[in-house]
Amino acid sequence: MKGIAKSLLTTLSTFSRKPVTRDYPNVHKALPERDRAFPLLLWDQDIDEPFCTGCHACERACPVECMTVLMKDNPNHKSVGGTSSRRKIIDKFWIDYARCMRCNICVEVCNFDAIAMNNTWTGHETSVHDRKDLVMDLQMLLSQSHAGAIKEWVPVMARLT
Amino acid sequence: MVTERAREFDTQDLLINVGPQHPSTHGVFRMVLEIDGELVKDVIPYIGYLHRGAEKLCETMDYRQGIGFMDRTEYLAAFNAELSYVMAVEALAGLEVPERAQWIRMILCELNRISSHFMFMGAFGVDTGVMGTPFIYGWREREGIIDLFEEISGDRMMYAYFRPGGLAWDVTTNFKARVREVLKSITQGIKDFDGLFTENEIFVARTKGVGYISAEDAIDYGMSGPSLRASGVPMDVRQDEPYLKYAEIDFKVITGEHGDVFDRYYCRLQELRESVKIIEQCLAKMPDTGPIMPEKMPRMLRTPPGEVYIRTEAPRGEYGVYLVSNGGNRPYRLKVRSACLSNLQALKQMSVGQYVADAILVLGSIDIVLSEVDR
Amino acid sequence: MNTDLFGLQVNVWADAALRLQLIVVFMTVVVMGLIWAERRILGRFQQRIGPQKTGPFGLLQSLADAVKLVGKEDLRPKNADPWTFELAPFLVFIPIFMGFVIVPFLVGWNIKVLELGLLYFVAISSVNIVGWVMAGWGSDNRYAMIGGLRAAAQSISYELPLVLSLLSVAMVAGTLNLDEIVRQQGSVPYIVWQPMAFAIFFIAALAELNRAPFDIPVGESEVVGGPFVEYSGIRWSMFMLAEYAGLLIMAVVGASVFLGGYAWPLGEELGLGWQVVLVGAKASLIIFAVFWIRASLPRLRIDQLMGYSWKILLPLVLVQILVNGLVLVYGWSEAILGVVGLAGVVALVSITGRAANRPRQIPARAAALKGEAA
Incomplete structure (x- = not known):
């Protein structure tokens, strides 16, 4: 019976400790800067256009092929009287969040630091009623960065890129 | 006498289907128990519900893309699974991993072993019938470790952090302090489990002498990890073929002597303490600064033709990766040697002749991860 | 024929009906409270x-x-x-509910004072096993069937120690009337004279109620809820209600028989309010212990469970009854009862410990079991 008494005392000691669980939907834990939810595109606030030039690097590197990228000529390029130095710019971009496995490879291969993993809670709480709603289009992917709602963290890759 | 009486009454054996949706099959494992009263006469296991063809998928991807799939073969100890894979790629490509990266890898793998063992304690405790308490204890400690992993790698379970050659990016600046903090909480968690189970008479009565397998049988089945060591075989890849920096670390290989369910539990509990010691030594020896990747890494890693088998000690046993390359940037063939699958083979041997409740405990004590069994 | 209810003269049948109504409301509210309390308390135990x-x-x-x-x-x-399937929940629930007839919550506050109250209680509370077996058998589910049969075996085994431990108090008290038993404990509760009987009562009650560590019939990790596995909605909630109502009735009876009910330590002339607090506190103590055990202890195996009842509890409680008889016949001092009871508790503890820590004879046992199975 000594062991049983010991178990009972152990549970009693946890009885007196503070709960370790969080009241989740009301209380969110602070996410670290490197937290990876789903990828989203970044907005170049200086020139007021996306960083992404639609170069297909991420699309080709994606192991689960969840991205679709289309590029176009930049209407805001210097040659046509604009302010941007980007000759090509992203036209359409879809990421299927249902397929994405959050491996960070798209961020690593991007030459323009135009894509980052969402490190806010909006990236984690993405449940929808229909899985086709998880296919994000360009506007959705850019909106957070455009509004300045995320603090992007693009890893400094150790000589891989 | 029992058998004679049984014939008189013309009894029938009962087949009951345990799983794939059963609270204690730890995932989507299914076994059909043939029972006579409360005694198990036969066990027919069915696997494959979680088969995704991870090995085949890796053959269509370059080496970096494969890491994500390796994570998913062993979701409770993804760092250990990644480690085997990247070490195999490194061996093929002839890459030299910087020292600091090796220390970090070791710390993370040992932490992952701890989190996986805590998960085992929790799930196994629930199998024995404590209502939820061990689960929360295990989860509590695992949560602290996972938070640390999230701070470093960005993800809580599928880290994709080890890369052929080293690490994807450097650890956070307060890494050592954070690990020490986590270790302190782990020590408390180990004490809690020790108090809750090790001497508890009911737990002892339920687990001692149950699910026995002899050392010879265990070796014949190809078991490894704590399940094998519980039978008294001191096989530990960390000790036998030291990889990373294990040669510079002083640690004990924990063995049991009886090969029953209790020993399999107790081995893991002691391994938790041993892992804490290993991490403390690593922290003392790890340099604070230094490269985490070799100087010259190609943009796209290509390997010369060849084949390699690398094995490491994952929490459940020997996790091996057999990699064949015919040149180019992707594996020609990848085969994962999963410890869980081999350990699971012995299920029948261990549970036939026991009570139904024991069969559940035996299954729990093997500590299977179905994604690793089915891949 | 009229009786007295709150100072009013009421017809006997109307009185009984009114009291039953009160009990129904009281029981439902308390059971809801118990379920809430169990979840909160287990939560605290599990951080x-x-x-x-x-x-x-x-x-x-x-x-x-x-x-x-x-x-x-x-x-x-x-x-x-x-x-079978649809009647089973009622057969589980009704006996528990009928048990409330004799429970002495307060002075003069049971539905009916029965001279053989204790006997009635143990008789009626064991009827619900029929419902369990029916639920197990009628569900056409193998888990349910195993659960139902386990429940039957367990209930029959633990009925004996439970009844005998209550009987040993009844022997000393010289009556089976629960009110009378409570009244006799005005100065010293029976737990002092019969500590071992209380320990055995508590263990057997845990088994009777299918609470941990004896929750084998409903073992979540083995038979996935046992007899309840196919039930849903209102029928399942009847099982739930019966389980917690059983816990309540067991706690109140335990508090009355062993802990002095409303009479100890302040005497039975106390105001109704204080009596409620006293009985409530004693019952809560027992219930808290039940919850605490549920949060801490693993489940026994079926053979260990049966062995524990027949080989350890039953002989010990028989010894207690023998000693009681000797003390009563020869008119020895009551102190002997207390000493023997305490020695019995020590014996219970040490025998349990020794039974659990037997050296393992693995290959022999494995071989024997295999031979038996083959």
Whole structure:
């Protein structure tokens, strides 16, 4: 019976400790800067256009092929009287969040630091009623960065890129 | 006498289907128990519900893309699974991993072993019938470790952090302090489990002498990890073929002597303490600064033709990766040697002749991860 | 014929009906409270918060659950035996409810004072096993069947120590009338004279109620809820109600028989309010212990469970009865009872410890079991 008494005392000691669980939907834990939810595109606030030039690097590197990228000529390029130095710019971009496995490879291969993993809670709480709603289009992917709602963290890759 | 009486009454054996949706099959494992009263006469296991063809998928991807799939073969100890894979790629490509990266890898793998063992304690405790308490204890400690992993790698379970050659990016600046903090909480968690189970008479009565397998049988089945060591075989890849920096670390290989369910539990509990010691030594020896990747890494890693088998000690046993390359940037063939699958083979041997409740405990004590069994 | 109810002269039958109504309301409210309390207390033991969204501190959780359960579809498996399946919940619930007839909550506050109250209680409370077996058999589910048979075996085994431990008090008290037993404990509760009987009563009650560590019939990790596995909605909630009502009745009876009920330590002339507090506190103590054990102890195996009852509890309680008889016949001092009881508790503890820590004879046992199975 000594062991049983010991178990009972152990549970009693946890009885007196503070709960370790969080009241989740009301209380969110602070996410670290490197937290990876789903990828989203970044907005170049200086020139007021996306960083992404639609170069297909991420699309080709994606192991689960969840991205679709289309590029176009930049209407805001210097040659046509604009302010941007980007000759090509992203036209359409879809990421299927249902397929994405959050491996960070798209961020690593991007030459323009135009894509980052969402490190806010909006990236984690993405449940929808229909899985086709998880296919994000360009506007959705850019909106957070455009509004300045995320603090992007693009890893400094150790000589891989 | 029992058998004679049984014939008189013309009894029938009962087949009951345990799983794939059963609270204690730890995932989507299914076994059909043939029972006579409360005694198990036969066990027919069915696997494959979680088969995704991870090995085949890796053959269509370059080496970096494969890491994500390796994570998913062993979701409770993804760092250990990644480690085997990247070490195999490194061996093929002839890459030299910087020292600091090796220390970090070791710390993370040992932490992952701890989190996986805590998960085992929790799930196994629930199998024995404590209502939820061990689960929360295990989860509590695992949560602290996972938070640390999230701070470093960005993800809580599928880290994709080890890369052929080293690490994807450097650890956070307060890494050592954070690990020490986590270790302190782990020590408390180990004490809690020790108090809750090790001497508890009911737990002892339920687990001692149950699910026995002899050392010879265990070796014949190809078991490894704590399940094998519980039978008294001191096989530990960390000790036998030291990889990373294990040669510079002083640690004990924990063995049991009886090969029953209790020993399999107790081995893991002691391994938790041993892992804490290993991490403390690593922290003392790890340099604070230094490269985490070799100087010259190609943009796209290509390997010369060849084949390699690398094995490491994952929490459940020997996790091996057999990699064949015919040149180019992707594996020609990848085969994962999963410890869980081999350990699971012995299920029948261990549970036939026991009570139904024991069969559940035996299954729990093997500590299977179905994604690793089915891949 | 009239009786006295709150100072009013009421017809006997109306009086009984009114008291039954009160009991129904009281029981339902207390059971809801118990379910809430169990979830909160288990939560604390497990460093969780427990239910907290419904009402203040989640107090309305049981009400929300009840609404949900009533609203759920009442499913019956295609191959289930309709009568057996649908009647089983009632057969589990009604005996528990009938048990409340004799429970002495306060002075003069049972539905009926029975001279053979204790006998009535142990008789009626064991009837519900029929419902368990029916639920197990009628569900046409193998888990349910195993669970039902386990429940039958367990209930029959633990009925004996339970009855005998209550009987040993009845022997000393010289009556089976629960009110009378409570009244005799005005100065010293019977736990002092019969500590071992209380220990055995507590263990056997845990088994009777299918609470941990004896929750083998409903073992979540083995038979997935046992006899309840096919039930849903209102029928399942009847099982739940019966389980917690059984816990309540067992706690109150235990408090009355061993802990002095409303009479100890302040005497039975106490105001009704204080009596409620006293009985409530004693019953809560027992219930808390039950919850605490549930949070801490693993489940026994079926053979260990049976062995524990027949080989350890039953002989010890028989020894207690023998000693009681000797003391009563020869008119020895009551102190002997207390000493023997304490020695019995020590014996119980040490025998249990030794039984659990027997050296393992693995290959022999494995071989024997295999031979038996083959």
